[in-house]
Amino acid sequence: MNIGILGLGLIGGSLGFDLRSQGHHVLGVSRRESTCQKAVALGSVDQASLDMSLLATTEVVFICTPIALIVPQFEQMIAYLSPTTVVTDVGSVKAPIVKAISPLWDHFVGGHPMAGITDSGIEAAHRHLFVGKPYVLTPDATTATAAINVVEEIVRSLGANIYHCQPEQHDRAVSWISHLPVMVSSSLIAACISETDPDVLQLAQKLASSGFRDTSRVGGGNPELGVMMAQYNRQALLRSLQQYRHNLDELTNLIEQEKWTDLEEKLTATGKARPDFVE
Template identity: 35%
Template sequence: MKIEKVSIIGVGLIGGSLGLALKKKGLASKIVGIGRRETSLREALRVGTVDEVTLDLKEGVSQADLVILAAPVGSILRIGREIVPHLKQGAILTDVGSTKEEIVRALGALTKDFVGAHPMAGSNESGVEKATASLFEKATCVITPTGETSKKALDVVENLWKKIGARVVKMSPETHDFLVAITSHLPHLAASSLVSLAAKEKEKAVPLIATGFKDTTRIAASDPRLWSDIFLSNKEMVLSALKEYKEILSQWEELIREEDQEGIRLKFGQAASWWRENVLS
């Protein structure tokens, strides 16, 4: 499989890494990077993630066989709606957004050749200078086709992710959004909340911060603009997951208040067992 022209809108960490991975595997004859800032595009060229760059969306997607929306999740819908009228007949459109239901519903209504995707890879660092061709190797990439998605587009997008080393999982956009609310979005909320709690104690807490706190809160250093967009684009699922999380915290509160040692041990044990079997393995 070799695609003649791939256009990547947004050449940051994810878009840049995609460009490098496509080049490494020889999956595209030409890769065009599209962005809003000349400095970022020049850096993308310097790093070698793309072959050409442009600030012009219409020009950038013209005659592209595959267009990848790698912009921040809060911009994907706007950009997608803007470019669809300028795509050539049969061009495939996909994205890398971390929420899916809203994006898939809107862009899928505009073209049957849209395939929603979410590579579960990244870093708390950002920028094309951090891009690497190996970012997606052994990572999970969720693809969210609907009954209206064209088989050709689905096959191309699925094969692309497999060829750059990702493990592809298919599910509905709604299922994806609820599960990532639990496995990705709530952990950021929890990390940020723990940091806020420690910050209330000001400098008194700092000498006592050790490995456990650092490991648990590392992702609190992620980009606030990115994560505010993610939370608001997945509002209902985050609220639903947060409700369940609060119920679990209430159970803990009751066990501790009642000094229920057996119940506390059981709850710790159940979590530890599930983590070893499903996360550690």
């Protein structure tokens, strides 16, 4: 199968590795010539170009650009595609993308692999990134069944676990477990560096270990991605942030009032709930 990848960063590059290993012919398009050259040299794609016309022979295209570019890049790309070409994306926000593209292309299937890491770019791409990871598909009532079947088959071949939901459900869910943690993690780092005693700050930096590393990781990631999460999933993220602030206020009040038994009950409850989210 001829498969196109528009956007050769972490996700696009990793997709290319796995799809080529299965015998697919992979064609990549990037905004930078240097990225095209690296993708070919690394073996992520068979061919790469700055020109979208390279995608004219593809049967399936994955749009792996930053969120803000998905719709405008799609609108440019469709001039080169066959009407039967299946198009999917990997954006971490789904409702605005599906709303914009579905009326234009009934072979579009919204998608989101939950497989990101802190590093970005084609250099960060690696094989088997999607194995065992959730991969959400958000087709709507107008999506061609054949297109859904094609994307499902490819996703299964990556070793990912497929989930279906409405675009709005997806955006509310990821606001809790993906977008909110980025903002909370960033706030943690900002709070720490606000320490006014330079000796204390330096000591904290030297003592920081696994607890700080785990809770601060996503706050130290790609700032462009964080801004786009907030911009394109604004309402759901604001709702999550407000609820988080409410829970933080509750903890603050328990500590101020020295209600240690109530605090222990709260921490016990959250400890029991964590395995429902993370194995």
